[in-house]
Amino acid sequence: xxxxxxxxxxxxxxxxxxxxxxxxxxxxxxxxxxxxxxxxxxxxxxxxxxxxxxxxxxxxxxxxxxxxxxxxxxxxxxxxxx
Numbered sequence: 001x002x003x004x005x006x007x008x009x010x011x012x013x014x015x016x017x018x019x020x021x022x023x024x025x026x027x028x029x030x031x032x033x034x035x036x037x038x039x040x041x042x043x044x045x046x047x048x049x050x051x052x053x054x055x056x057x058x059x060x061x062x063x064x065x066x067x068x069x070x071x072x073x074x075x076x077x078x079x080x081x082x
Contacts, residue, residue: 017042
């Protein structure tokens with residue numbers, strides 16, 4: 001059995017409605033580490049609900065991480081003998 005973990009860190013660096021998230025795939029020894037980021041920015045028309053910014057930023061980071069994982073798999077397939 002193989003176990004992979006994803007760690008998501010969410011940060012609100014200022015009080016202006018800017019939220020950043022970083023996602024990291026931990027897939028074991030010898031495997032490349034994959035990192036991705038996502039952001040959310042509250043506009044002046046949006047309600048101040050920090051949870052929504054966190055959800056958006058984390059979701060975008062996870063989507064980006066999935067895209068990086070697929071790109072890594074494609075690159076690995078290209079290097080594999082036919």
